[in-house]
Amino acid sequence: xxxxxxxxxxxxxxxxxxxxxxxxxxxxxxxxxxxxxxxxxxxxxxxxxxxxxxxxxxxxxxxxxxxxxxxxxxxxxxxxxxxxxxxxxxxxxxxxxxxxxxxxxxxxxxxxxxxxxxxxxxxxxxxxxxxxxxxxxxxxxx
Numbered sequence: 693x694x695x696x697x698x699x700x701x702x703x704x705x706x707x708x709x710x711x712x713x714x715x716x717x718x719x720x721x722x723x724x725x726x727x728x729x730x731x732x733x734x735x736x737x738x739x740x741x742x743x744x745x746x747x748x749x750x751x752x753x754x755x756x757x758x759x760x761x762x763x764x765x766x767x768x769x770x771x772x773x774x775x776x777x778x779x780x781x782x783x784x785x786x787x788x789x790x791x792x793x794x795x796x797x798x799x800x801x802x803x804x805x806x807x808x809x810x811x812x813x814x815x816x817x818x819x820x821x822x823x824x825x826x827x828x829x830x831x832x833x834x
Contacts, residue, residue, distance in 0.1 A: 717724045725747055733740030774781055 717728060725743070729740050729743040729747065731740070732743050775784075
């Protein structure tokens with residue numbers, strides 16, 4: 693193997709090592725990322741800083757959607773494995789689909805409630821403002 697060939701294969705090997713490390717930390721959860729970052733700061737602060745920036749940049753630390761998506765993926769993967777019994781698998785698929793539909797409907801209902809509450813608060817504010825303005829005009833006229 694020539695030195696140029698050895699050099700060109702090194703980034704791929706390093707990339708697979710980094711990818712494997714990232715996948716391992718992802719499988720362990722957010723606590724593993726935090727522990728790795730703290731250990732990075734303890735042993736060599738630029739490593740900890742690099743991990744912190746990576747977690748913020750990739751939204752590992754603060755991403756609600758990422759957590760929700762990972763949660764669904766983990767449970768969805770195990771739930772969609774075939775049991776070998778086609779009738780049970782059909783029932784399970786139908787039940788999971790129904791539950792996801794109910795969850796989506798409930799989230800939409802909650803959003804409508806939030807919107808209605810916001811509208812009621814805004815209407816109350818506007819009524820109060822109009823009442824204050826009307827009282828101000830009555831005092832000026834008197």
